[in-house]
Amino acid sequence: xxxxxxxxxxxxxxxxxxxxxxxxxxxxxxxxxxxxxxxxxxxxxxxxxxxxxxxxxxxxxxxxxxxxxxxxxxxxxxxxxxxxxxxxxxxxxxxxxxxxxxxxxxxxxxxxxxxxxxxxxxxxxxxxxxxxxxxxxxxxxxxxxxxxxxxxxxxxxxxxxxxxxxxxxxxxxxxxxxxxxxxxxxxxxxxxxxxxxxxxxxxxxxxxxxxxxxxxxxxxxxxxxxxxxxx
Amino acid sequence: xxxxxxxxxxxxxxxxxxxxxxxxxxxxxxxxxxxxxxxxxxxxxxxxxxxxxxxxxxxxxxxxxxxxxxxxxxxxxxxxxxxxxxxxxxxxxxxxxxxxxxxxxxxxxxxxxxxxxxxxxxxxxxxxxxxxxxxxxxxxxxxxxxxxxxxxxxxxxxxxxxxxxxxxxxxxxxxxxxxxxxxxxxxxxxxxxxxxxxxxxxxxxxxxxxxxxxxxxxxxxxxxxxxxxxxxxxxxxxxxxxxxxxxxxxxxxxxxxxxxxxxxxxxxxxxxxxxxxxxxxxxxxxxxxxxxxxxxxxxxxxxxxxxxxxxxxxxxxxxxxxxxxxxxxxxxxxxxxxxxxxxxxxxxxxxxxxxxxxxxxxxxxxxxxxxxxxxxxxxxxxxxxxxxxxxxxxxxxxxxxxx
Numbered sequence: 001x002x003x004x005x006x007x008x009x010x011x012x013x014x015x016x017x018x019x020x021x022x023x024x025x026x027x028x029x030x031x032x033x034x035x036x037x038x039x040x041x042x043x044x045x046x047x048x049x050x051x052x053x054x055x056x057x058x059x060x061x062x063x064x065x066x067x068x069x070x071x072x073x074x075x076x077x078x079x080x081x082x083x084x085x086x087x088x089x090x091x092x093x094x095x096x097x098x099x100x101x102x103x104x105x106x107x108x109x110x111x112x113x114x115x116x117x118x119x120x121x122x123x124x125x126x127x128x129x130x131x132x133x134x135x136x137x138x139x140x141x142x143x144x145x146x147x148x149x150x151x152x153x154x155x156x157x158x159x160x161x162x163x164x165x166x167x168x169x170x171x172x173x174x175x176x177x178x179x180x181x182x183x184x185x186x187x188x189x190x191x192x193x194x195x196x197x198x199x200x201x202x203x204x205x206x207x208x209x210x211x212x213x214x215x216x217x218x219x220x221x222x223x224x225x226x227x228x229x230x231x
Numbered sequence: 232x233x234x235x236x237x238x239x240x241x242x243x244x245x246x247x248x249x250x251x252x253x254x255x256x257x258x259x260x261x262x263x264x265x266x267x268x269x270x271x272x273x274x275x276x277x278x279x280x281x282x283x284x285x286x287x288x289x290x291x292x293x294x295x296x297x298x299x300x301x302x303x304x305x306x307x308x309x310x311x312x313x314x315x316x317x318x319x320x321x322x323x324x325x326x327x328x329x330x331x332x333x334x335x336x337x338x339x340x341x342x343x344x345x346x347x348x349x350x351x352x353x354x355x356x357x358x359x360x361x362x363x364x365x366x367x368x369x370x371x372x373x374x375x376x377x378x379x380x381x382x383x384x385x386x387x388x389x390x391x392x393x394x395x396x397x398x399x400x401x402x403x404x405x406x407x408x409x410x411x412x413x414x415x416x417x418x419x420x421x422x423x424x425x426x427x428x429x430x431x432x433x434x435x436x437x438x439x440x441x442x443x444x445x446x447x448x449x450x451x452x453x454x455x456x457x458x459x460x461x462x463x464x465x466x467x468x469x470x471x472x473x474x475x476x477x478x479x480x481x482x483x484x485x486x487x488x489x490x491x492x493x494x495x496x497x498x499x500x501x502x503x504x505x506x507x508x509x510x511x512x513x514x515x516x517x518x519x520x521x522x523x524x525x526x527x528x529x530x531x532x533x534x535x536x537x538x539x540x541x542x543x544x545x546x547x548x549x550x551x552x553x554x555x556x557x558x559x560x561x562x563x564x565x566x567x568x569x570x571x572x573x574x575x576x577x578x579x580x581x582x583x584x585x586x587x588x589x590x591x592x593x594x595x596x597x598x599x600x601x602x603x604x605x606x607x608x609x610x611x612x613x614x615x616x617x618x619x620x621x622x623x624x625x626x627x628x629x630x631x632x633x634x
Contacts, residue, residue, distance in 0.1 A: 067579065068280040077578040079571045092570065092578075101418070107362035108355040125351050128344015130284040131362050137419030139568050139580065142281050143344065146273030159273045160344030216570055220418060231571070 022175035033116040034098075034225065035167060036197040037181070038204050038213060039091055041230035043191035046089045049076060051192065054183030055093075058168060060152040071142035071157075073165040074180055079231065088231050091180070091192070094119055094140040094165035095216060095224030102132035102141065111162075117197075117225050118167050126161040133162060137217050138224075140164050167225075197225065236319040238617035241455055241610070251454075251610060255603040262600020265593040266341045274344065278590045282581050283564045287557075287590035288342035291598030294439060294556045295335030295605060296369070296410055297432055300403040301440015301474075303328035303376060306383075307403075308470075310396030316466060320448065322618040325380040327447055327609055328403075328440070329373055334605030336369060338597055361412045368406045375402045384617070407436045414559065421498040422563030425488065431481040435552065437474035438521075442548035445471065445541050447609060451619060458622040465537035468544050472529025475548060479522045482555075498566045501585065502558060509562035512554040521551010561588055 023029070055061070055074045063070035074093040080086070096119045102111045103119065110126035113119050121132075121141075133141045141164040148157040154170035157163060168178035176182070181192040195204035207213075213227040241248070269277055279286040306325050309318035340346050356363045379395040382388040411432030414423040445467050452459050486503065489495045502513055525544040535543070565586045570576060576583030613619045 064275070066275060068282070068581075069275045071281075072580050075578045075580040075582070077570065077576050077580075077582050080575045081573070082575055083573075090571075092582075103357075104359050105362060105416070106357055107360045107366060108351055109357040110355075125348070125355050126345070127348045127352050129352075129362065130344070131360075131413075133281070133284045134420065134564070135417055137568060138570060139282075139582070143274065143284060145275035145281075158345075160270070162344070217419070217572075 023173045029114045029116040029118070031115040032198060033196045034198040035116055035118055035172060036096070036195065036204060036225035036227065037167075037178075038193040038207055038227045038229065040191045040193075041088045041090050041228055043189040044076070044089045044091065044230075045189075046076075046078060046087070048089070048188050050183050050188040051091050051180035052076060054179045055165070058152070058171075058179035059155050059166075060148075060150045060157070062148075062150040064146060066145075069143075069145035071144065071163060073140075073142070073163075090216075090228065090231060092138060092140070092216070093180075093226070094167070095138050095222070095226045096165075096167055098223035098225065099221065101135040101137070101222065105131045105135040107131065114169070118169050118172070119164075120166055120169065121162055121164065123156070123158050123161045123163070126158075128160040128162065130162060137220055137222070237621045238322065238619060239621045240617055241451070241614045241619060243614045247454055248610075248614070252607065255607045255610070258603035259600050259607065262341075262596050262603065265596035265600070266346075269342075269593050269597070270346065276591060277594050278588050279594075280586070280588070282567075282586035283561060283588040285560055285564065286342075286588060287561075287594040288338050288597050288601075289560050290553060290556045291601050292335045292338040292342070293410065293560060294553055295331050295338065295601055297407060297436045297556075298439035298443045298552070299328050299331035299335060299436075300372070300407045300410075301436035301438065302331055302444050303399060303403050304437055304440055305444050306379070307396065307400040310383075310392065311400045316463070319620045319623060320444075321383050322380060322616075323448060323451075323613070323620075324444060325376050325383065325399075326612040326616075326618050327444055327605075328376050329380075330605045330608035330612065331440075331443060332369060332372060333608050334601040334603075337604050338601035341597060341600075361409055361416055365406075365409045365413065368402070368409050372402055372406050375399050403436075404433065407433045414563070419568060420563055420566075421489075421495050421569065422502065422559070422566055425485060427481060427485045427488065431478070431485055434474065434477040434481045435555065438471065438478045438548050439552045441467065441471050441474055442545035442552070445545040446549070447606075449538060449542050449545075451609075451613060452623070455619070457619070458624060459538065460624045461537045463623050464541040468529045468537060468541040471541070471544055471548065472526050475522055475525045475529070475544075478555075479518070479526075482517070482522075494572065497569075498563075501566050502562055506562060506565070506585075509558055509565060513558045513562070516551050516554025517558055519551075520547050521555060525551070564588075 052074050059073060061071050074091055077090045077092050079088045079090055096117055100113055100119045103113050108125045108127055110122045111132045112122060130143055141162050143162050144157055144159050147159050151157050177194040181194040184190060184192045193204050195202040197205050199205055213229050214231060215224045215227055277286060303324055305317055306321035308314045309321050340349055352366060375398055379399040382392040382395045408429040411429035415426055415428030417423045489499045502509055525547045528540050528544040567583055
């Protein structure tokens with residue numbers, strides 16, 4: 001039986017899935033697109049970790065039960081204003097900056113930005129120097145501290161290299177939204193909106209143009225592709 | 232002066248030489264074993280985490296690399312600045328510079344997540360990266376200093392002596408600037424992100440390099456029973472005092488600037504006041520042991536012979552320098568990134584909390600291995616080539632001559 005909640009969630013799932021179109025094999029990523037996220041933290045519950053768990057499942061982040069060294073591509077940061085007591089729970093992942101400092105500092109070019117704005121690590125030429133982790137203002141990257149098990153075919157993980165959120169580039173190239181976005185829409189309150197910021201017809205571009213949004217550490221001028229509402 | 236200085240090789244295979252090489256070889260073997268363990272198991276066996284990504288190996292590596300460029304200063308004093316009294320020391324200065332750099336780079340490379348991909352680092356360059364520039368600067372430093380050493384040793388290359396000296400001096404300044412900029416270019420790390428990191432690192436290199444040089448010179452002369460008058464150590468320890476003062480000046484400038492920025496009061500309070508081990512190492516190690524005490528020894532006239540004072544001050548500068556690099560590298564990372572300024576933050580990824588770090592024994596072994604590599608290269612260098620003066624008597628200059 002479909003209730004009102006399921007209807008709302010289903011509409012959210014359609015909303016995030018609609019803008020993406022599959023990229024043909026051999027066709028390069030295009031600068032005409034700028035993939036991004038808009039996250040409404042007013043819909044993010046403190047206890048909700050649906051996006052985090054979806055990321056772990058999609059990326060095969062089984063971990064070793066060692067919180068200090070296990071990888072986390074997405075985390076929930078609980079933020080509280082000490083002056084007012086206002087609190088938010090904010091999903092933080094790679095912000096896919098237009099001017100990514102991790103790409104600037106990487107000595108070999110392993111840290112790279114795709115034409116469509118997705119920031120990735122080429123783990124074939126990553127030497128594991130961790131300078132990108134020093135440079136990232138969002139602490140968005142993890143180091144593979146040990147051998148990894150349960151890896152997914154679309155995300156081979158190598159001990160001794162650096163990794164982070166890929167914005168589920170493998171799904172985007174197939175015309176699907178990132179796993180966290182899809183899970184949030186299906187199993188939570190649809191706080192995450194994914195789409196092409198360069199496409200004026202996209203829901204995300206229209207919402208960003210219409211409503212007030214913020215970016216974490218906007219003062220650094222990195223122009224992240226992830227925007228937030230409610231913080 | 233260098234024309235009348237006679238240089239002799241160190242005699243190899245003596246009991247002392249063999250004992251030294253065996254000891255250093257053992258340290259290197261242990262370090263390689265530690266590397267094998269860390270690379271085989273992965274970095275989770277070290278104290279490094281996703282929060283403190285650079286650990287004790289980087290403290291040793293940065294110290295050695297910074298000291299390397301500073302060790303060359305003794306040669307530059309003689310050649311670039313025309314201080315005749317330093318000219319007999321130029322060859323050892325150049326050798327030690329290369330040796331320290333080799334030791335530091337070895338530690339840096341062996342701590343990479345994928346040290347087997349060193350060839351990738353040598354063939355793939357992102358020229359916007361100061362790290363990539365440093366790869367070129369370090370490699371070039373070796374070549375420039377080797378050429379400089381050649382002009383010092385071969386009279387047929389005498390006409391290239393001055394240009395080589397100038398090139399080496401300029402190169403070393405750029406190299407240390409590059410090392411400082413590795414930290415200076417990190418805008419989001421509150422402990423760094425300042426242009427003063429570059430001159431601070433140059434001042435650090437002057438002090439560490441001269442201290443390392445004094446220690447190696449004194450020990451090698453003592454172990455090979457070469458004579459050294461009091462004039463040279465007296466001159467060197469005064470020069471060391473000057474470099475230590477410069478280091479203190481740039482350190483003070485860095486922290487005063489930080490304190491002036493309201494947004495950086497948190498990290499400053501952490502380093503200067505309530506940062507636990509980092510605060511203790513700052514005041515006790517960096518400022519006290521590595522700054523004020525060597526100054527007192529250098530200029531206060533503690534009553535000991537100049538050679539002993541030079542040794543004492545140098546040991547203090549080395550230990551204080553290691554503390555200083557710890558405070559910069561580890562202390563700077565221990566302070567959390569501020570994603571939401573003015574807000575309190577917490578997460579499963581240690582947001583909003585000071586990060587703890589305790590080095591593992593493996594890291595200590597690797598770091599000491601770097602020092603051992605530098606000393607082996609130095610020992611082999613003075614054994615194979617005529618780099619060490621046969622004696623350094625009173626002819627090196629007057630104790631009262633100005634530096």
